[in-house]
Amino acid sequence: MMSSASSAEQLRDRLRSRGLRWTPQRRTLLVVLEAAQGHVTGAELVERCRAIDPATTPSTVYRTLDVLEDLGIVQHGHGADGREEFHVRPEQEHGHLHCAACGGTWEIDEREATTIVNSFREERGFEVDLSHVTVVGLCRECSSAGNQQPGSSA
Numbered sequence: 287m288m289s290s291a292s293s294a295e296q297l298r299d300r301l302r303s304r305g306l307r308w309t310p311q312r313r314t315l316l317v318v319l320e321a322a323q324g325h326v327t328g329a330e331l332v333e334r335c336r337a338i339d340p341a342t343t344p345s346t347v348y349r350t351l352d353v354l355e356d357l358g359i360v361q362h363g364h365g366a367d368g369r370e371e372f373h374v375r376p377e378q379e380h381g382h383l384h385c386a387a388c389g390g391t392w393e394i395d396e397r398e399a400t401t402i403v404n405s406f407r408e409e410r411g412f413e414v415d416l417s418h419v420t421v422v423g424l425c426r427e428c429s430s431a432g433n434q435q436p437g438s439s440a
């Protein structure tokens with residue numbers, strides 16, 4: 287976690303080494319990230335930062351997120367609509383299942399993804415980036431409730 291003073295200092299030094307000044311806006315973003323849970327979109331992060339510091343600009347937030355991702359502190363994937371979603375200090379790489387009917391999301395762990403990852407590697411020499419795997423469909427509850435397959439209606 288990022289709660290100790292020393293890790294905040296470390297982070298400040300690492301941001302500086304990437305050419306980013308340690309500004310109140312960046313500190314605010316770190317406070318917001320520390321409180322975030324699960325998946326949070328860039329727009330939500332901007333909104334939460336602005337609730338603390340109305341002067342926060344989206345460009346500062348996104349640029350800082352880029353560097354934090356390089357440093358391994360956040361990682362982004364994509365929601366069903368393609369929006370970037372951020373994880374704070376992801377414990378392990380994972381993809382996502384997204385139910386088109388109820389909007390639920392679940393994580394696909396590395397073990398579950400082994401078959402698909404290995405198959406693309408062997409068949410195509412393609413290395414799958416699991417954090418960018420988002421599979422849209424119907425969860426068990428929704429499919430047994432007789433919902434239509436996604437795409438079969440519209």
Ligand SMILES: [Zn+2]
Nearest residue numbers: 362363364418
């Ligand atoms: Zn991406």
Ligand SMILES: [Zn+2]
Nearest residue numbers: 385388425428
């Ligand atoms: Zn569902």
Ligand SMILES: [Zn+2]
Nearest residue numbers: 325373380393
């Ligand atoms: Zn996730």
